[in-house]
Amino acid sequence: MTLDEAAEVFSTVTVTSDTLRAESDLHGRLELALNLTTGGQTPLTVAAYLAHDYAPPRYRWGPPTLFVPRFGQGERSPWFSALATRDGTPTLVTFAKGDRWRISSAARLVPGEKLPEIQLDADGYATAVAPDDKSVTISPQFMGPVHASVAETGSSGVTGGLVAAGPHTTEVAEQIADLREQAKSDGFSYDSIFSADNYPVYALRTEDGGALIQYSLTRTTTTTTKTAEDDYIPVPESARWAISSQVLRRTMKLTETHQYATVVPSLKSPAPAAVIAYDGALTRASGQ
Numbered sequence: 001m002t003l004d005e006a007a008e009v010f011s012t013v014t015v016t017s018d019t020l021r022a023e024s025d026l027h028g029r030l031e032l033a034l035n036l037t038t039g040g041q042t043p044l045t046v047a048a049y050l051a052h053d054y055a056p057p058r059y060r061w062g063p064p065t066l067f068v069p070r071f072g073q074g075e076r077s078p079w080f081s082a083l084a085t086r087d088g089t090p091t092l093v094t095f096a097k098g099d100r101w102r103i104s105s106a107a108r109l110v111p112g113e114k115l116p117e118i119q120l121d122a123d124g125y126a127t128a129v130a131p132d133d134k135s136v137t138i139s140p141q142f143m144g145p146v147h148a149s150v151a152e153t154g155s156s157g158v159t160g161g162l163v164a165a166g167p168h169t170t171e172v173a174e175q176i177a178d179l180r181e182q183a184k185s186d187g188f189s190y191d192s193i194f195s196a197d198n199y200p201v202y203a204l205r206t207e208d209g210g211a212l213i214q215y216s217l218t219r220t221t222t223t224t225t226k227t228a229e230d231d232y233i234p235v236p237e238s239a240r241w242a243i244s245s246q247v248l249r250r251t252m253k254l255t256e257t258h259q260y261a262t263v264v265p266s267l268k269s270p271a272p273a274a275v276i277a278y279d280g281a282l283t284r285a286s287g288q
Contacts, residue, residue: 023055040216069128107277129203144196209266242285252287
């Protein structure tokens with residue numbers, strides 16, 4: 001995979017995706033759009049089409065800065081990342097190849113954050129970090145589960161201190177605790193759980209010996225009535241595309257898909273991992 005080939009993939013896939021998002025009478029646009037996605041981008045794309053009557057928001061991409069790892073000839077699942085503006089916001093997007101090149105992850109830089117310096121060789125190629133790499137404070141394969149734990153239990157859990165506090169980590173745990181108490185006082189039971197599922201993980205070596213890790217999490221929130229059946233559960237506006245009723249009688253389940261990019265320090269300079277990019281949305285809703 002050369003840098004020029006990666007640039008062509010970026011252009012072809014993003015332009016094709018944008019063309020399919022334009023409102024038209026083309027039959028099977030969603031199926032065609034899904035041919036351009038994999039990983040967490042698949043449920044996010046389905047939800048974007050269904051929630052906007054098959055005319056999801058279109059994106060304007062700027063020119064990319066490419067981070068292309070060197071892979072051996074036998075690599076079955078090559079991938080590369082690119083930093084580009086999407087509707088004016090710096091976004092880290094990753095493309096992965098199976099039978100074809102597809103968008104797997106896209107996360108917008110959090111305001112005030114910037115991408116760390118990625119380690120490049122003399123020819124401008126990046127270095128991929130192995131899933132079980134032990135040179136960083138959190139191996140890439142464990143980043144998702146650790147993040148999920150912090151988002152559920154906050155700084156007091158067993159993973160507290162491994163990931164920096166913030167709106168996508170400890171503050172989510174605080175929100176869950178508050179909503180659980182509020183639901184209890186309103187006669188409901190409430191729980192919200194994060195899971196890494198089997199989404200792919202991508203990691204690039206940074207100049208300081210750390211890693212930039214990209215991964216996805218699923219958040220499943222369940223609300224159930226505990227008292228009389230006239231204690232209805234209100235359906236949030238964001239879920240009305242999937243649930244036609246404004247209230248539900250017994251239970252409601254909301255599933256969200258979130259994508260992140262997190263900087264993990266080298267073991268030589270241990271510090272909490274920091275989430276620097278995020279994107280996500282409600283991708284499924286059901287109830288009765």
